[in-house]
Amino acid sequence: MPLEFTCPYCHARTVVDEEYLGLSGPCFQCGKTIAVPLKPTESAVLDARRRDRERRMWRVSLLLILAGLIAGGGVLMLAGTLLQPIADAARDWTHRQACDANLRRIAAALRSYHDRHGRFPPAFLPGPDKKPAHSWRVLILPELGEGTLYSQYKFDEPWDGPSNSLLALRMPAVYGCPADPNFTTRTDTSYLAIVGPLTAFNSSRGRALESFGDAPENTLLVVESHESGVSWLDPRDLPASALAKGVNGVGKFCFRSEHVDGAHAVTADGKVHFIKDTTPTEQLEAMATVDGGEIVELGTGR
Numbered sequence: 521m522p523l524e525f526t527c528p529y530c531h532a533r534t535v536v537d538e539e540y541l542g543l544s545g546p547c548f549q550c551g552k553t554i555a556v557p558l559k560p561t562e563s564a565v566l567d568a569r570r571r572d573r574e575r576r577m578w579r580v581s582l583l584l585i586l587a588g589l590i591a592g593g594g595v596l597m598l599a600g601t602l603l604q605p606i607a608d609a610a611r612d613w614t615h616r617q618a619c620d621a622n623l624r625r626i627a628a629a630l631r632s633y634h635d636r637h638g639r640f641p642p643a644f645l646p647g648p649d650k651k652p653a654h655s656w657r658v659l660i661l662p663e664l665g666e667g668t669l670y671s672q673y674k675f676d677e678p679w680d681g682p683s684n685s686l687l688a689l690r691m692p693a694v695y696g697c698p699a700d701p702n703f704t705t706r707t708d709t710s711y712l713a714i715v716g717p718l719t720a721f722n723s724s725r726g727r728a729l730e731s732f733g734d735a736p737e738n739t740l741l742v743v744e745s746h747e748s749g750v751s752w753l754d755p756r757d758l759p760a761s762a763l764a765k766g767v768n769g770v771g772k773f774c775f776r777s778e779h780v781d782g783a784h785a786v787t788a789d790g791k792v793h794f795i796k797d798t799t800p801t802e803q804l805e806a807m808a809t810v811d812g813g814e815i816v817e818l819g820t821g822r
Contacts, residue, residue, distance in 0.1 A: 527552070612699070612779055612780050614698075615698050615699035615778070615779065616699075616779050616784075616794070618697070618698050619697040619698070619699065619710075619744070619777070619779070619784055620784060620792055622693075622694045622695070622696075622697065622710075622711070623742065623744075623784050623785075623786050623792045624792050625664065625694050626660075626664075626694060626695075626742060626786060627741075627742075627786045627791065627792055628663075628790065629660040629663035629664045630660060630663075630741060630742075630786070630790070632660075632663040633659070633660050633663050634728075634729065636663075637726070638728055639725065639726040639728040640720055640721070640726045640727055640728075640729075640741070640788075641656040641659040641660055641726050642656060642659075642721065642724045642725055642726040643656055643713055643715045643722075643755065643757055644656065644724065644755035645659070645724065645755075652755035652756070653678045653679060653755060654673075654675060654678075654679055654755055655679060655752070655754060655755040655756075655757075656713060656721070656755075656757075657695060657752050657753070658670070658673055658679070658753060661673070661692070664692060664694060666692055669687065669690060669692070672687060673687060679751075679753040679754060679755060680751075680753070680754075684753060687753065688707050688751055688752075688753055689707060691706050691707055691709070692752075693706075695709045695710065695711060695752045696708075696709065697710040697711075697744060697746065697777065697778070699746070699777065699778035699779060700746040700747065700777075700778060701746070701747055701778070702746070702747055702748070702749075707751055707752065708747075708748055708749060708750055708751060708752070709745075709748060709750055709751070709752040710744055710745065710746055710748065711742050711743070711744060711745065712742065712743060712745040712748055712750065712757045712758040713741060713742050713757040713758065714740045714741065714742070714743060714757070714758055714760050714763070714808050715757045715758065715759060715760065716759055716760035716761070716808065718760070718808070718809040718810060718811065719740075719760050719809065719810065720732070720739060720740075720741050720788055720810050721741070721757065722810075727810065729788065731810070731811075732788065732810045732811065733810060733811025734809060734811055735789075736788035736789040737787055737788070737789040737791065738787065739787055739788040739807060739808075739809070739810055740785055740786070740787060740788075740804075740807045740808050741785075741786045741787060741788055742785065742786040743758065743775045743783065743784070743785040743786075744775065744776065744777040744779075744783040744784050744785070745758055745772075745773065745774065745775060745776060746772075746777050746778050747776075748772065748773060749772065749773065758773070758774070758775065760805065760808040760809075762775065763775055763801060763804040763805050763807075763808055764805065766797065766799070766801050766804065767782055767783050767795055767796065767797040767799055767804070768782065768783060768797040775804070779794075781796055781797055782795050782796040782797050783795060788810075
């Protein structure tokens with residue numbers, strides 16, 4: 521067993537192997553000749569035993585700490601697993617509330633536009649070549665409090681012209697749902713109008729409410745379409761035929777959201793509804809028309 525030996529002259533401490541017990545030699549510190557005892561003193565033995573015990577206790581403590589960390593990590597992982605559904609539900613609720621607020625602003629803007637012009641905005645304004653050039657999302661900017669942005673838009677060039685293209689990154693936040701993966705790009709809209717021959721957006725002049733044969737509260741104007749791939753400036757919207765896919769159906773260019781169980785829609789009475797993804801496609805298609813004569817029970821919106 522190694523012995524801890526103290527020089528009687530300079531008091532330097534060193535550890536001497538058992539084979540050197542009883543021998544003499546120079547101190548490594550002061551150089552004076554010293555004699556190592558033939559056998560360890562009782563205190564030296566106790567000190568050696570104490571150090572061995574401390575080393576063992578340290579190793580055991582280290583193992584216990586590591587085990588505790590691993591076990592604690594498992595508890596945290598288990599807690600995280602149990603709490604994850606709660607966190608997901610809270611996030612969906614927050615996103616759903618923000619999306620609902622966006623669409624209520626859009627609904628109010630559409631009604632305000634109707635009050636000022638006697639009709640809803642057209643889905644698009646055509647350019648000189650008669651092709652769609654300007655979106656309804658641009659036309660209602662003043663009603664959304666975006667008069668400055670509206671004044672910077674140039675109607676003498678198409679939506680993707682050299683000047684208008686510079687406005688693509690200035691999409692108003694109201695046109696993006698925070699649950700939409702494309703929301704971070706702030707260029708693609710989360711909301712599209714329902715367009716087609718029998719819809720509210722079937723004319724380049726826009727439709728007046730009094731021309732609707734169906735009840736405004738059951739006639740769709742705008743729906744969610746997450747990951748639409750449509751710039752907010754692009755005069756492109758969702759054909760009524762896409763409603764055949766249902767709510768949250770397969771594919772990106774359809775009536776879909778990242779919300780659980782359904783998606784939001786605006787009806788012609790200015791209300792916002794959360795439409796369940798179990799809604800029959802026949803009912804959705806009936807809601808797309810303005811004078812189909814169908815009776816649809818949508819319920820109360822906000």
